[in-house]
Amino acid sequence: MGNATDAPGFIVCVVGARPNYMKMAPLLQAFSAQPGLPRAVLVHTGQHYDPMMNDRLFSDLKLPRPDINLEVGSATHAVQTAEVMRRFEPVLDELLPVCVVVVGDINSTLACSVVAAKKGVPVAHVEAGLRSFDRSMPEEINRVVTDQLSSLLYTTEESAHANLAREGIPSERIAFVGNVMIDSLHSHRARAVPPEATFARAQWRGAPGPFGVVTLHRPSNVDQPQTLAECLDIVREVARRVPLVCALHPRTMANIASFGLAGKLTSERVLVLPPQGYLEMLGLMSAAAVVLTDSGGMQEETTALGVPCLTMRDNTERPITVEQGTNTVVGRDRGRILGLVGEILEHGGKRGRTPELWDGHAAERIAAHLSRWIAARPVPARI
Ligand code: UD1
Numbered sequence: 001m002g003n004a005t006d007a008p009g010f011i012v013c014v015v016g017a018r019p020n021y022m023k024m025a026p027l028l029q030a031f032s033a034q035p036g037l038p039r040a041v042l043v044h045t046g047q048h049y050d051p052m053m054n055d056r057l058f059s060d061l062k063l064p065r066p067d068i069n070l071e072v073g074s075a076t077h078a079v080q081t082a083e084v085m086r087r088f089e090p091v092l093d094e095l096l097p098v099c100v101v102v103v104g105d106i107n108s109t110l111a112c113s114v115v116a117a118k119k120g121v122p123v124a125h126v127e128a129g130l131r132s133f134d135r136s137m138p139e140e141i142n143r144v145v146t147d148q149l150s151s152l153l154y155t156t157e158e159s160a161h162a163n164l165a166r167e168g169i170p171s172e173r174i175a176f177v178g179n180v181m182i183d184s185l186h187s188h189r190a191r192a193v194p195p196e197a198t199f200a201r202a203q204w205r206g207a208p209g210p211f212g213v214v215t216l217h218r219p220s221n222v223d224q225p226q227t228l229a230e231c232l233d234i235v236r237e238v239a240r241r242v243p244l245v246c247a248l249h250p251r252t253m254a255n256i257a258s259f260g261l262a263g264k265l266t267s268e269r270v271l272v273l274p275p276q277g278y279l280e281m282l283g284l285m286s287a288a289a290v291v292l293t294d295s296g297g298m299q300e301e302t303t304a305l306g307v308p309c310l311t312m313r314d315n316t317e318r319p320i321t322v323e324q325g326t327n328t329v330v331g332r333d334r335g336r337i338l339g340l341v342g343e344i345l346e347h348g349g350k351r352g353r354t355p356e357l358w359d360g361h362a363a364e365r366i367a368a369h370l371s372r373w374i375a376a377r378p379v380p381a382r383i
Contacts, residue, residue, distance in 0.1 A: 010040070023103040026187065029363065033367070097121055156177075175369050206243045206271055231312065235264075290341060
């Protein structure tokens with residue numbers, strides 16, 4: 001990747017799975033434009049590998065091809081994490097980077113942070129400090145450990161600062177910079193694919209008027225037959241009020257098939273699609289009357305777009321989307337969901353405001369901060 005300056009060394013930037021890509025794309029752009037920063041090397045762990053989970057988003061977001069692909073693929077959490085660590089270590093030995101930049105909360109985020117921290121390479125964590133306080137979520141464990149190991153913690157919302165302070169992280173390491181995912185949303189919104197084009201491609205005529213968007217992939221919702229059936233029954237009932245477009249993760253698709261639940265979504269008012277490209281999803285979300293999801297990122301994107309979001313989880317690590325945005329945490333409470341959908345269809349639902357610093361310039365702030373931090377830092381001893 002090109003760079004504005006010829007500062008020595010490298011910054012290693014890590015991505016692994018779909019929700020990382022929209023966070024890393026603006027960072028790479030801002031790093032290459034920032035004087036005083038070393039060259040960014042993009043490492044893909046290969047956690048996500050399907051064309052629709054991976055390649056498609058790279059091209060939509062204009063992400064450069066990764067310099068290095070570790071090709072770990074799917075496995076149990078322990079094996080996947082261990083395999084990323086094993087394959088990432090030689091990359092650091094060869095490049096001796098000035099720092100490693102990780103984003104979000106996936107297994108790759110945790111694995112690369114552990115390897116870097118043990119080698120004495122500083123870790124910068126973008127989207128630090130978010131907490132669901134639910135350790136049954138693999139992402140929560142990834143967040144807590146990554147933050148403990150990070151030298152620089154870049155936050156998206158004020159709640160993160162109290163969380164990090166409670167966990168003993170010194171405030172000098174933390175910088176409130178805003179939300180890089182919203183940078184991507186601003187950059188690409190004008191290129192969003194109109195929903196009509198997505199519907200026409202799928203030959204669906206079910207939504208001449210308002211429609212809703214559904215995504216579900218959390219293990220807590222889709223890995224057990226009974227909970228997945230409960231979710232699909234809710235989707236089916238909501239579809240009686242408003243036609244729904246369901247863009248489903250391969251894990252969800254596979255479980256629907258293996259649990260014999262496909263019939264629950266058979267309706268003219270439900271369009272089931274595979275994972276969509278970034279621009280298709282942006283088009284669908286922007287025009288939706290309501291979004292039902294268990295995704296972390298979509299809670300924030302809907303808040304930025306001003307579209308009501310019903311989060312089918314028992315908690316959120318992104319409380320600002322509830323306090324200031326358009327998000328409501330509803331679990332699998334069918335009565336509450338149907339009530340809120342009715343309210344949204346009749347009166348438009350919750351109207352939020354855009355949180356502070358979700359302004360499309362978070363990546364630039366990180367690049368400037370990182371550049372100052374690197375310049376001020378004594379040359380470290382290597383372990
Ligand atoms: C991961 C992240 C999650 C994020 C999600 C977005 C962790 C712990 N979880 O979950 O935070 O919200 O990505 O999608 O890192 N699979 C495919 N094709 C792929 C990738 C996965 O079919 O390209 C299937 C495989 O059956 C795999 C399963 O999905 O076993 C789980 O994939 P994995 O990457 O381990 O976690 P996600 O559930 O995608």
